[in-house]
Amino acid sequence: MYKHSRILLSILCLVLLNNVEAQDNTLKINLSKQQYLQGDSLEIQIVSPNYLDKKLKSATAHIWIDHLVTKQRWKFRFPMIEGEVNAALKINETIPSGNYAISCLVQSGFYRIQGQVIERDKKDTIINYMMRTSTKQMMVDRVKVDAKGYFTMKPMLFQDTASFYFSPVQKPKKIIWPYC
Numbered sequence: 001m002y003k004h005s006r007i008l009l010s011i012l013c014l015v016l017l018n019n020v021e022a023q024d025n026t027l028k029i030n031l032s033k034q035q036y037l038q039g040d041s042l043e044i045q046i047v048s049p050n051y052l053d054k055k056l057k058s059a060t061a062h063i064w065i066d067h068l069v070t071k072q073r074w075k076f077r078f079p080m081i082e083g084e085v086n087a088a089l090k091i092n093e094t095i096p097s098g099n100y101a102i103s104c105l106v107q108s109g110f111y112r113i114q115g116q117v118i119e120r121d122k123k124d125t126i127i128n129y130m131m132r133t134s135t136k137q138m139m140v141d142r143v144k145v146d147a148k149g150y151f152t153m154k155p156m157l158f159q160d161t162a163s164f165y166f167s168p169v170q171k172p173k174k175i176i177w178p179y180c
Contacts, residue, residue, distance in 0.1 A: 027104050038097075042089045046104055051083025054108075058155075061085045062105045069098050079157050080106060110155035113164065117149040121168060127151065130165045142169065 032043035046061050048054065059080040066073050078085045117127060124145060131139045143151045 027106065029102065029104060031102075036091055038091055038093050038095060040091050042091055044085075044087050044089070044102070046078075046080070046085040046106075048080065048083040048106060051080075057082060058110055060107045060109065060111050062107065063087075064103045066101045066103070067096060067098055068101055070096065072096075077111060079110060110157050112155045113153045115151055117145055117151065117166065120145070120149055124168055126169050128167045128169055129153070130167075131156070131162050132165070133162045 026049065028045075028047040028049065030045040030047075032041070036042055044063070046063075048059075051057065051059070061078045061080045063076045063078065064073055065076070076087070076089070078087050117124075120127070126142050127145055128140065128142055131141075139156075141154075143153050145151045
């Protein structure tokens with residue numbers, strides 16, 4: 001009897017610990033209203049109550065909105081600053097009526113791009129990149145490339161969408177002047 005009670009108590013403690021852990025990983029999602037029509041704005045607030053414990057002072061929130069009947073999915077990405085995201089999405093006329101599910105995932109740090117340069121000069125250890133946002137803002141920088149051509153860009157924060165362009169670092173050409 002004592003052995004069974006101890007096992008039951010251990011299981012109960014594990015269930016309670018798992019419940020506390022699940023509460024620590026909870027995101028609070030608030031919507032501006034329950035029902036939306038085409039032309040409305042879906043205002044969404046996502047709060048991570050324990051963002052400091054999770055070391056999420058700056059993070060990226062990935063939001064998926066799924067139409068439950070057609071299985072159509074829309075994906076969005078927003079910066080989470082100090083544990084909070086506030087976003088507004090306009091529901092245009094092409095969005096079908098129906099029931100939707102909203103899912104979220106929070107990733108530590110801001111958005112970062114990783115990749116591999118396939119065609120490059122093997123001596124190149126740095127490449128240039130240019131980021132051009134949908135609002136025509138541009139940023140130019142460099143990124144280190146390892147021996148296999150892999151790179152990881154620093155975390156960045158930008159609105160909407162951006163295009164990236166990569167180029168090799170141009171080395172100055174040596175000019176040899178003929179002797180006269």
